[in-house]
Amino acid sequence: MRIEQLSLALRARNAWEAFDLGIALARQTGLPLFAGFALPYVAFAVLVNLALWGQPTLAAIAVWWFKPVFDRIALHVLAQAVFGTVPNVRATLRGLRAVPRSGLFAALTLERFDFARSFHLPVAQLEGQTGRAGRARRRLLDRRTRSHAVWLTVVVIHFVYVLILGFDGLLRLLAPEGVQFGFDLADLFGGQDAGDNGLLAQYLFSAALLAAECILEPLYVAAGFTLYLSRRTSLEGWDLEIAFRRLAARHGAGGAATLALLLALCTGLAVPDAAQAANAPEVAQASAAPGASADKAAIEQILKSPDFREYEEITSWKRKGQPPEDKPDLPRPNADFDFLAKLARVLAELMRILAWVAAIFIAGWLVYQISQRLGWFRGVFKGERAWRPEVMFGMDLRPESLPADIAAAARERLRASDLRGALSLLYRGALAGLVHERNLALRAGDTEGDCVRRVGATAPAAMATYFARLVEAWALLAYARRSPEPALVERLVGEWEQHFGGRTDAAKAAP
Secondary structure, eight states, rough: OOOOSSSSSSOOOOHHHHOOOHHHHHHHHHHHHHHHHHHHHHHHHHHHHHHOOOOOOHHHHHHHTTHHHHHHHHHHHHHHHTTTTOOOHHHHHHHTGGGGTTHHHHTTTTTTTTTHHHHHHHHHHTOOOOOHHHHHHHHHHHHTTHHHHHHHHHHHHHHHHHHHHHHHHHHHHHHHHHOOOOOGGGGGGGGGHHHHHHHHHHHHHHHHHHHHHHHHHHHHHHHHHHHHHHHHHHHHHHHEEEEEEHHHHHHHHHHHHHHHHHHHHHHHHHOOHHHHHHHHHHHHHHHTTHHHHHHHHHHHHHHTTTTGGGOOOOOOOOTOOOOTTTTTOOOOHHHHHHHHHHHHHHHHHHHHHHHHHHHHHHHHHHHHHHHHHTTTTTTTTOOOOOOOSEETTTEEEGGSOOOHHHHHHHHHHHHHHHHHHHHHHHHHOOOOOHHHSSSSOOOOOHHHHHHHHHHHHHHHHHHHHHHHHHHHHHHHHHSSSOOHHHHHHHHHHEEEEEEEOBHHHHHHHHO
């Protein structure tokens, strides 16, 4: 690597500074980076969705799986940008064949779930090291740095889902009252069985995921790349080498010998003597120049100072309670310290128990929340609820306020061309059946959309789909003043008995 041509300022940086440098590099590169990544990625996503039409969740998984292929395009642009040459979007798209493909198979198989993949990508793509050599190289780079690369991946994953949830919230905010427009976790795995609404929710989720990836993935690759450059700078002393080269350039011919000595000393090699220097034309010529031996003596004197002493930190495992080998045994503590030690052990045990209780409680709460969303244990618990709403949306939900045969009554109103009366009766009967027979948990402030979501989370899929169609027809009539087709209302009347029965509880209880 021609490090003297890098446009970045090479110096010792911690991981967080390296990440900041990556974000700055991505912002400076701008459109060539983001468009160069997004255009091929979006085109690939469209092709995959067309090939897997009707299965958007499977298509989204396939697009996500092949994302490392397009990460290489972003790194290809960044690798040129750090040398001051930023290709435009057209040049990037025309030069896709020039993007290195070494290690691509491993990146899509065994290394697909590597949480440090943005940090490891330059090893395969820029250094061309794969297989055993690549693994050895990555192990060297990972020392004291891998954890930061892993945290980078974790943070970016969370930001992806923040953008997805923000997109979902925007859709729900703009949707009309009573119309469900967005996506829920339960909708993403329903496939075609979830109906048109479930399929639309999956495509909306895929679009939100694709948009979030196009925004964040170039930043992720740039942060991993600058972390890689920072790690190589600390390992190989790039900043020192550049400073030495500038020093040699200022001192002319004598500086060549100085540079050779400095590089040899900083890399742990022996300082070349006069005979060895004579074997190399450049060093032989430099050694004849005045001041070369003085430079060597000055360098050796500087390296003997405490600032250049080398320290090595070694971590090892020892059995608990075993005294260190290089320290004498400590005297046994007195009774007061024995009591404090016992108290500390008791408190530690108590904290451990509390931690386990908290973990079990959190796990149980998560299982409960997921079961409520996905409808697990549906129908297992039949406990009665203490409160049932009698009025919702201005509608009387008491069973005795409804006719004995709701479907027949709605059909009579339909014959009289009273579409609003027929839909109102079906809607009231459905809500009454859900509240009084299926113990649907409703709140006083729930909207029609909330009712649809609660029914979808607890009722059978066919009933939930029918109820969503019924609410949609009622909302269009009641709020948008748009009369539905009589044929649609007739179908809703005909299917009502299949899901909610033809008679109310009050009529069933009558002799």
